[in-house]
Amino acid sequence: MVRPVDVARRAELLEGTMRYAAEHGIAGLSLRPLAAALGTSSRMLVHYFGTKEELVARALTAARPDIPELLDARREAGETPAGIAASLWRDLTTGGERKPRTRLLLEAMALALTQPDVYGKFAAEAIEAWVTPLARVLREAGHRRRDAVARATVLVSGLRGLALDRYLTGDRQRTDDAARHVIRAATGLTP
Structure with missing residues (x-):
């Protein structure tokens, strides 16, 4: 059974990703260090955003x-x-x-x-x-x-x-x- 997405948690992770990416850059962004910094797992980031590319795309859009x-x-x-x-x-x-x-x-x-x-x-x-x-x-x-x-x-x-x-x-x-x-x-x- 697929777990439903917690919209508030996804928004929190997106904001955290944007801050992390702004500090560390996106060229070499890796899910494991990002997830650790956000207090979650790379598996949960994939659950919320699908792929690293989708997560980065959403973070960039949120930054604009x-x-x-x-x-x-x-x-x-x-x-x-x-x-x-x-x-x-x-x-x-x-x-x-x-x-x-x-x-x-x-x-x-x-x-x-x-x-x-x-x-x-x-x-x-x-x-x-x-x-x-x-x-x-x-x-x-x-x-x-x-x-x-x-x-x-x-x-x-x-x-x-x-x-x-x-x-x-x-x-x-x-x-x-x-x-x-x-x-x-x-x-x-x-x-």
Whole structure:
């Protein structure tokens, strides 16, 4: 007889997996050390998630913020597209709760280059999850659809690349200066 899944326990394990992966990375993630850190067994992780790949995919999805909700809140607060982009930059690069999640997402994006069968779908969805709502913000600011999509792509790809640079080098001044240039070029406005 198959044991029913405890939804609360699965959510707890997923949150723990996300924290563990953010600290230890996902490239060499193994179920046994993860399970030990979570106070469970690899067998129970398989029971709750099926495979390691499914568990990692769910943890990555849980790490990604609800972008439309974030952008809507900022638009409702009266932020301009440049201000929204500057807020995005701060979210990507400041410490606190978001930093481990951001690092985890950046790692998955980089791994998608060499392991597209494992991380490619997630990476494509993550890009789309940012580009589409940012393009909507830029369209509402008066840009044509194709131009808004291109500008949103510049913002997403440019700021993500600069965030990776920042995490690797620790150079705050240079990456902040570069982010302002990307934001100005993409929005046509200074944040």
